[in-house]
Amino acid sequence: MIRLFHVLVLVFVAVAGLTSLSAAAQTPDDVLTALKTEAKASTTGFQGFSAQRGERFFKQTHGNELSCASCHTENPAASGKHAKTAKIIKPLAPASNPERFTDSAKVEKWFKRNCNDVLDRVCTPQEKGDVLTYLLTVKS
Amino acid sequence: MLFDTKNPVRILGLAVLLSVAMISAAHAEDDDDDKRGAPAMNTQWKTECGACHVAFPPRLLPAESWRAVMSGLDKHFGSDASLDPAAAAEIRAYLEKNAGSGKYAAAGKPILRITETRWFKREHDEVPARTWNNPKVKSAANCAACHTQAEAGNYSEHNIRIPK
Numbered sequence: 001m002i003r004l005f006h007v008l009v010l011v012f013v014a015v016a017g018l019t020s021l022s023a024a025a026q027t028p029d030d031v032l033t034a035l036k037t038e039a040k041a042s043t044t045g046f047q048g049f050s051a052q053r054g055e056r057f058f059k060q061t062h063g064n065e066l067s068c069a070s071c072h073t074e075n076p077a078a079s080g081k082h083a084k085t086a087k088i089i090k091p092l093a094p095a096s097n098p099e100r101f102t103d104s105a106k107v108e109k110w111f112k113r114n115c116n117d118v119l120d121r122v123c124t125p126q127e128k129g130d131v132l133t134y135l136l137t138v139k140s
Numbered sequence: 141m142l143f144d145t146k147n148p149v150r151i152l153g154l155a156v157l158l159s160v161a162m163i164s165a166a167h168a169e170d171d172d173d174d175k176r177g178a179p180a181m182n183t184q185w186k187t188e189c190g191a192c193h194v195a196f197p198p199r200l201l202p203a204e205s206w207r208a209v210m211s212g213l214d215k216h217f218g219s220d221a222s223l224d225p226a227a228a229a230e231i232r233a234y235l236e237k238n239a240g241s242g243k244y245a246a247a248g249k250p251i252l253r254i255t256e257t258r259w260f261k262r263e264h265d266e267v268p269a270r271t272w273n274n275p276k277v278k279s280a281a282n283c284a285a286c287h288t289q290a291e292a293g294n295y296s297e298h299n300i301r302i303p304k
Contacts, residue, residue, distance in 0.1 A: 082192055084192075084217070084219070084281075085192055085193040086279060086285075087192055087193055087194075087282070109223075109224070112220070112222065113219070113220040113221060114220075116220035
């Protein structure tokens, strides 16, 4: 019984791994394009993303103690530090860290977690797109 | 005199019997061969748990504690650490399979923080308050502040460097 469960978990994980492998071959622009499609569908009168709005959103608090910058610092090209555990966080700006925004599953995972911590809710496609547009303007 | 010599023998005999019973109980629990020796590695565990803190070795908490931790990842010590179901299932299985027993095990309500286990407190009772409060340490969850090889899963006393 336990063995069968283990095998099933392994198969599930292998399939999930393969699917995420195919999803991993992305660029930040692909992620931005997908966010734009989502934003168009969900925001009435969508007028595109704004780096300025993204920067404001990134640096301000939203009713909670933490902002994005609390851990990622005011300079997304630099390394950050986890507000609680002090673990080093690699730079968020793709110019400094080419691994960023190249895996949509990972992008979704972290937006969900971090928006919940910072805003107590998920972020809208508009907010995510604004932030990514801002991060893409940051030079290393 | 008669009792003096007899008692230690009896006590020794009882101790030996008890040890044998405990060892065989441990063996009976442990039907997986790969549980012995070097701990098994799991990439998901290392990546996901290690994203925000050192990936704490499964042996540091008993299985019921890991079950409780994995059931509340959306509110993980004040942070949302939620995982997709496939990753969560794999990590849960790995943690439970390699969970602590003996001195790491806890009775009663599952302890969620490693730092609250009796074992952790005893092992760290010589660490002064000023070390815990050192900004270079910041949190008791920051094992690597002093355990220089924590990332590699090595918590040996030989590798401890307490930051000044």
